[in-house]
Amino acid sequence: MKEKTKKFVIITGYFKGESYGLLGPQMAATIINDHTDYEAIVVGVTNEDDKKDLKTALNRHFKNRQKIIGFSSLGGRPDLFDLAGQLKHRGAITILAGPQAGPDYKGETGWQDHPHRFKGLSDCFSFAVHGPAQQIIPFLNSGPGIDVSRFDGVLCRDEHGRIFENLPVPWDDAYLSKVDWQTLNILKDKAFKPLSITCxxxxxxxxxxxxxxxxxxxxxxxxxxxxxxxxxxxxxxxxxxxxxxxxxxxxxxxxxxxxxxxxxxxxxxxxxxxxxxxxxxxxxxxxxxxxxxxxxxxxxxxxxxxxxxxxxxxxxxxxxxxxxxxxxxxxxxxxxxxxxxxxxxxxxxxxxxxxxxxxxxxxxxxxxxxxxxxxxxxxxxxxxxxxxxxxxxxxxxxxxxxxxxxxxxxxxxxxxxxxxxxxxxxxxxxxxxxxxxxxxxxxxxxxxxxxxxxxxxxxxxxxxxxxxxxxxxxxxxxx
Ligand code: SF4
Structure with a gap:
């Protein structure tokens, strides 16, 4: 099979020393691998992982390609939100997905009138996708320069900085049947190493x-x-x-x-x-x-x-x-x-x-x-x-x-x-x-x-x- 030249990384929270699979992110990586010309992997990032090493590993992985990085199942970790923001400000396309992606991107109800409330993560992410993973396919198949605001399930900012959202598509069993469990990696020696899952x-x-x-x-x-x-x-x-x-x-x-x-x-x-x-x-x-x-x-x-x-x-x-x-x-x-x-x-x-x-x-x-x-x-x-x-x-x-x-x-x-x-x-x-x-x-x-x-x-x-x-x-x- 011809090797894919475009790359996509999904970053998720993970626990040190574990070897469990991550259904949501790994199913998303499988969908991307099967339906786009991107090669997707999942990287489980632990609390102990050094973010400098992680950035080095990302640079090595993407080389001179456009970095497109999804973030899912982050478990509310502020270090991963910061990482997404830093990568975005250095030119990466960072996408928030997974559970609570919509509310977390938009922020807490009424934060505009109550400054102490959670302001959301729209500064850290280029856009968010809520709902089923297959909604990322049209974006990847159109190329990174595309206006994402027309795609299903997307939340993004308009030219005035206001957040708007499109309704997600319904869950479709056709995309829920396959998971490639080989897609999970961890950070080791400033590079991504595949992890064999045991559960x-x-x-x-x-x-x-x-x-x-x-x-x-x-x-x-x-x-x-x-x-x-x-x-x-x-x-x-x-x-x-x-x-x-x-x-x-x-x-x-x-x-x-x-x-x-x-x-x-x-x-x-x-x-x-x-x-x-x-x-x-x-x-x-x-x-x-x-x-x-x-x-x-x-x-x-x-x-x-x-x-x-x-x-x-x-x-x-x-x-x-x-x-x-x-x-x-x-x-x-x-x-x-x-x-x-x-x-x-x-x-x-x-x-x-x-x-x-x-x-x-x-x-x-x-x-x-x-x-x-x-x-x-x-x-x-x-x-x-x-x-x-x-x-x-x-x-x-x-x-x-x-x-x-x-x-x-x-x-x-x-x-x-x-x-x-x-x-x-x-x-x-x-x-x-x-x-x-x-x-x-x-x-x-x-x-x-x-x-x-x-x-x-x-x-x-x-x-x-x-x-x-x-x-x-x-x-x-x-x-
Ligand atoms: S609603 Fe309650 S029972 Fe259902 S998944 Fe949540 S915690 Fe579990």
């Missing part, structure tokens, strides 16, 4: 069912603001899905991916040393009802699976116990492990779960734990859910609503049900409020009502810190 991903559902329906929710004031002066909950916040979740805001629920595309994704997964497909994460927030079908698709392809990782909610786990057991019997016969890699418990307190709009209660979470603990002895090698087995379940702490009483109760639950033994991760995750998540509407309302300003930290809102005081309680109960 892939298969997309079976776009978005989350919990985010399908909008409803009005009621969220309490942060404890520090109401402890001496109790105030009622805020009404009138319209929310789809969990209030902290960017999948909910970004994608909502767009339904299942066509089975033919899922089958092809399984086909394109690399094989491990034992000849079986490497472990993969099944992207589907309610995976149990269709899990058996994954095994049937593998049979149709005459391939064997080593491990399927599932991310799911506690209530979906309870609803899907029967199909899970049915699939576990198949998994045992085929010696495939099903790992419940992340169950989104998030909290063991009803007030916090309500404020997160999780749609489950403390009891739902405890029932789910009881069910998996009962199931585990029947399938010791083929059902995994323990942290030692690679699971990392969702547990959000601290939150703005923690107080001594809530913490004492959570601590009691942890001890009574021995959650530290098999459920709680080694470290909890602090509540992160992205500027476009449901909770951002809530916190902006508080700012206006109380005449206070919370700190902005990159693309997030620092709920723990107003301009003049810290609101984060140092609790004696540390999880």
């Amino acid at each position: 892939g991903q298969v997309l079976q559902q776009i978005g989350c069912q919990h985010a399908a329906k909008q409803k009005q929710i009621f969220i309490d004031y942060p404890w520090e603001l109401q402890k001496d002066n109790p105030r009622p909950c805020f009404a009138g916040i319209c929310q789809k899905g969990c209030s902290f979740c960017d999948v909910a805001t970004d994608k909502g629920y767009m339904g299942a991916v066509d089975e033919t595309a899922v089958k092809k994704q399984i086909f394109y997964l690399p094989k491990g040393p034992d000849g079986r497909k490497i472990p993969f994460e099944l992207i589907n927030e309610s995976p149990l009802f269709k899990l058996k079908r994954i095994f049937e698709l593998a049979d149709e392809l005459s391939v064997e699976l080593s491990q399927v990782n599932l991310t799911l909610r506690a209530d979906y786990l309870l609803k899907g116990l029967e199909p899970l057991e049915e699939t576990l019997k198949i998994a045992r016969k085929k010696d495939t492990r099903i790992l419940l890699s992340s169950i989104g418990f998030e909290s063991f307190d009803n007030t916090i779960l309500k404020n997160l709009n999780k749609g489950v209660t403390r009891q739902t979470n405890l029932d789910a734990i009881k069910a998996i603990r009962q199931l585990k002895p029947e399938y010791p090698a083929h059902l995994g859910y323990l942290k030692e087995e690679g699971a990392n379940h969702g547990f959000i702490h601290p939150t703005p609503w923690d107080n001594d009483e809530i913490s004492r109760e959570i601590n009691k639950t942890i001890s009574m049900y021995q959650l530290s033994f098999d459920i709680l991760p080694n470290h909890s995750t602090p509540l992160i409020i992205h500027h476009a998540s449901g909770l951002s509407d809530w916190i902006r309302k508080i700012e206006l009502k109380e005449n206070i300003e919370f700190k902005r930290v990159g693309t997030t809102i620092g709920w723990w810190q107003t301009r003049d005081r810290s609101l984060l309680q140092v609790l004696s109960y540390v999880f």
Whole structure:
């Protein structure tokens, strides 16, 4: 095959020492390689990588060609936003894509009238693309000098500096069937080196069912603001899905991916040393009802699976116990492990779960734990859910609503049900409020009502810190 002369690099955030695949960026690179005359690679950039070395590697990679660099799944990292800005100011075309590309390019609601709010990333990027990756094809096939404002899914500035956006095209299963997992690179010795992945991903559902329906929710004031002066909950916040979740805001629920595309994704997964497909994460927030079908698709392809990782909610786990057991019997016969890699418990307190709009209660979470603990002895090698087995379940702490009483109760639950033994991760995750998540509407309302300003930290809102005081309680109960 003729070697391509034009190059495209997709930069993404990555963790040092890891070897997991990145479905979104690697699917985008595959689409570019298959549909344009550009050769695309993905570069996973860790926090530890030296940006000077990264720039040297980019210069070596592009040589004297026009640099066209996409940025995706940046995890809100300011160092990567700065890098994009520096590259743009030195003549590169920098494109923001991936989750929350649109809101992050445009900036926080009302920032023009509230200077402390997040101003967006339109200075750092030549333009942004929200929605499916294939929208980049017409731009690349037209050449870098083209006016991008006519392409689907593009956000850019007009001649007066105003941002406008075009609607994205719908998701199309034809572009969701193939991922070339060889496209991932890391930075080593000031150059890009291919990284063999040991865990892939298969997309079976776009978005989350919990985010399908909008409803009005009621969220309490942060404890520090109401402890001496109790105030009622805020009404009138319209929310789809969990209030902290960017999948909910970004994608909502767009339904299942066509089975033919899922089958092809399984086909394109690399094989491990034992000849079986490497472990993969099944992207589907309610995976149990269709899990058996994954095994049937593998049979149709005459391939064997080593491990399927599932991310799911506690209530979906309870609803899907029967199909899970049915699939576990198949998994045992085929010696495939099903790992419940992340169950989104998030909290063991009803007030916090309500404020997160999780749609489950403390009891739902405890029932789910009881069910998996009962199931585990029947399938010791083929059902995994323990942290030692690679699971990392969702547990959000601290939150703005923690107080001594809530913490004492959570601590009691942890001890009574021995959650530290098999459920709680080694470290909890602090509540992160992205500027476009449901909770951002809530916190902006508080700012206006109380005449206070919370700190902005990159693309997030620092709920723990107003301009003049810290609101984060140092609790004696540390999880
Ligand atoms: S956190 Fe999970 S369950 Fe909640 S809306 Fe997001 S994807 Fe769905």
